Structure formats: structure tokens, C-alpha cells
């Protein structure tokens with residue numbers, strides 16, 4: 001459809017699946033993450049299926065890296081119509097373990113990273129008087145889970161910011177904002193849990209129920225994207241059938 005998207009966290013999981021799905025729908029996808037080997041492989045895979053992709057090395061925590069990546073995409077393609085703010089991490093631990101490095105890392109990537117990319121892309125969308133921003137929050141952006149307190153705090157921040165963003169840029173600048181709130185999705189997110197107890201708990205959960213796949217979330221993103229321009233699918237709350245909530 002000739003649109004241009006920037007997708008953060010495109011090197012795995014939900015981001016990679018979304019890139020593949022959007023490219024199939026004719027969107028040129030800017031693949032942003034730190035692991036460029038993964039991005040190059042995905043770019044080649046998309047090209048093989050007849051799609052267009054660019055690999056963009058980007059650390060969302062570093063504003064200079066984000067600005068350079070956004071500039072590279074605009075220089076190459078002329079616009080950015082879609083921003084998928086998807087990069088994130090979820091190391092689990094109890095608060096009294098004081099894994100403060102992991103707390104800070106979650107705040108840096110899940111919250112500040114999302115603000116960095118939004119600040120870098122929004123002026124372009126405002127100039128275009130059009131755009132669609134997807135922010136990946138979580139079921140943890142609606143309720144609190146034990147062991148996920150800091151993660152929940154970051155995702156509540158994403159949900160809150162998405163509501164504010166929609167209020168401030170929706171009508172004034174013709175920009176749609178969709179907040180994505182997935183339940184359990186089978187991705188590498190769980191591989192980075194360092195606490196053995198929570199790691200086991202998550203492995204047990206994966207045995208008890210069928211998790212969503214990244215492609216399931218990608219399909220709902222495409223649904224919101226393809227809605228007529230006057231329709232803003234404000235939230236995508238998507239759970240495994242067996243998860244309830």
C-alpha cells in the first residue's frame with residue numbers, strides 16, 4: 001500500500017512477525033533493533049517474499065541512535081506513516097531481591113525508549129498531518145502481577161502515555177494511536193528471565209496453555225491499520241483463549 005513503517009524491536013518475536021505481516025501487505029518496513037545480523041536476515045527473508053525492508057541499527061535508549069535511525073528511514077523513503085513502538089524487556093524478580101539494574105533497564109527501554117522514538121518520529125507525522133502509532137503495552141499495563149511489579153509499572157506508563165498521546169495528537173494532527181495489550185506470547189522475552197524460580201514458573205505456564213504467537217499480534221495490528229481513516233482502534237487487548245485474566 002506504499003506506506004512506510006518504523007518497527008522497533010524488529011529483530012525477534014512480535015516485532016519481527018509484525019514486520020513480516022506488514023511487508024506482505026505492501027508496507028515498506030524499517031527494521032530497528034541492536035542485533036543487526038537478525039535484521040539483515042529478516043530483511044533478506046522479506047525481500048525473498050517480494051517485500052521491501054531496511055535494516056536500521058538502533059538502541060532506543062540512546063536518543064542520538066534513535067534520531068539517526070529515523071533520519072536514515074526518512075532520507076531513504078521520504079516519510080514515516082506508521083510507528084510500532086515494540087522494543088521491550090521483562091526480567092522478573094521480587095522487589096526485595098533488589099535487582100535494581102534490571103529495574104532501571106526496564107524503565108530505560110520500555111518507557112524512555114518509547115518516548116525517544118515517539119519524539120523523533122512525531123514531528124514527521126505532524127508535518128504530514130497523518131500517521132498511526134502503535135505502542136506495545138501489555139496485560140501488565142492493566143493489572144499487577146507478583147514478580148512483575150516494575151514491568152507492570154513501565155507498561156502502565158505506556159498505557160497512560162498512549163491515552164494522553166491519542167488525546168493530544170488525534171484530532172489536532174490526524175494521528176491514530178493504538179495501545180496493544182497482549183497476554184502471553186511465545187517469544188524470546190521469557191529467555192531473559194534470570195531468576196530461576198520465575199523462569200520455572202513461566203516454563204510451567206507455557207506447558208499448561210497455548211501461548212499466542214507473534215503472528216497473532218501482527219494480525220491484529222494489521223486489522224487496526226486497515227480500518228478506515230476515521231476509525232481509531234484505540235486498544236488491542238489480545239489474550240490466549242486459556243489465559244482469561
Ligand code: NJP
Pocket residue numbers: 008009010011012013014015032033034035036038058059060061086087088089090109113136137138139140181182183184185186187188189190
Ligand atoms: O520479546 P522479544 P517480544 N534498543 O524478546 C528489542 C511486549 N509484550 O517480542 O536490540 C532497541 O522477542 C530486541 O532487539 P535487540 C514486550 O514487553 C510481550 O515478546 O536486537 N531494541 C527485540 O527485538 C515488548 O515490549 C509479551 O536485542 C531493543 C525486542 O526488543 C514487546 O511485547 C506480552 C532494546 C524484544 O523481543 C515485544 O516483545 C506482553 C534496545 N535497547 C507484552 N532492548 C509476551 N511475549 O508474552 C530490547 O503483554 N530491544
